[in-house]
Amino acid sequence: MAVFFRGSQNLLQKLKNHVSFANVSSRAMASKTPVGFIGLGNMGSHMAKNLLKHGYPVFASDIFPESCKEIQDLGAQVLDTPAEVADRADRIITMLPSSLNVIEVYTGLKGILKKVKKGSLLIDSSTIDPSVSKEMAREAEKMGAVFMDAPVSGGVGAASSGKLTFMVGGVEEEFTAVQELLTCMGTNVLYCGEVGTGQAAKICNNMLLAIGMIGTAETMNLGIRLGLDPKLLSKILNMSSGRCWSSDTYNPVPGVMEGVPSANNYQGGFGTTLMAKDLGLAQDAATNTKTAIPLGSVSHQIYRVMCAQGYAQKDFSSVFQFLREEENQ
DSSP: OHHHHTTOHHHHHHHHHHHHHHOOOHHHHHHSOOEEEEOOSTTHHHHHHHHHHTTOOEEEEOSSGGGGHHHHHTTOEEOSSHHHHHHHOSEEEEOOSSHHHHHHHHHSTTSGGGTOOTTOEEEEOSOOOHHHHHHHHHHHHHTTOEEEEOOEESHHHHHHHTOEEEEEESOGGGHHHHHHHHTTTEEEEEEEESTTHHHHHHHHHHHHHHHHHHHHHHHHHHHHHTTOOHHHHHHHHHTSTTOOHHHHTSOOSTTTOSSSGGGGTTOSSSBHHHHHHHHHHHHHHHHHHTOOOHHHHHHHHHHHHHIIIIITTSBGGGHHHHHHHHHHO
């Protein structure tokens, strides 16, 4: 082994990290029931890793096999379909991009409900239409399982550090069991009410996030054009009444903060296309309840235009770059 790795310090370090990560006592592993995890994207991969860190055996699956390699190397068992996961675990967490993906993963030909065991606890952390969560709960109930919605807030950074916020909707008697798992991945786990209310809280939060990010981008842009240094302006905002998450934690201006997407050409993080999707959910909910959301509607239109103009895969904070480019045209 020493001969093989001679001169390859990076590879040795990776091996050490892997051993350290996987060094969970066999007693702890044996004492915890396996958890299924479906959806290993930017968020889900980190969430599944944190379950492993807390000693839970994980059965994982994703439509893209390459997404499974890292979690498999860390000790998870990778299966081909959601149905296979349901056959091996009676507690399953899903983290998927859209309502259609959730419907397919739960009710499709190779979906969870084809093999789900009676008494299984199904936790969906996707951000989807609350009505879809309610429908999945009804379908799960027919199979003797319990479905809970538990969307998250905090972004990739919080997913990696295990500091997510979960908003949970569903049968209150099951909340303690849900909380046991979710506290492995987050610091705040809040019960919101019946199934669908977790989604309601999430789309309200993301509508405010979008409005705040656009406001921060506009404010920073104006200050820069008035001759202010962006780092100084950011410092002033964060010491004043304009302070918000988009200004003090996730600043959209390149060079102001390290470790955020704006410092990496808006790569990683929360995609513009996902923000547009969530704002669409808020728009639909507002229409159905006859609620006025003028700023939410404007934000939705801005992010839809961004998707059409090449920003779909960039982080949603790229709205700063979008506004700058619009002004220069």
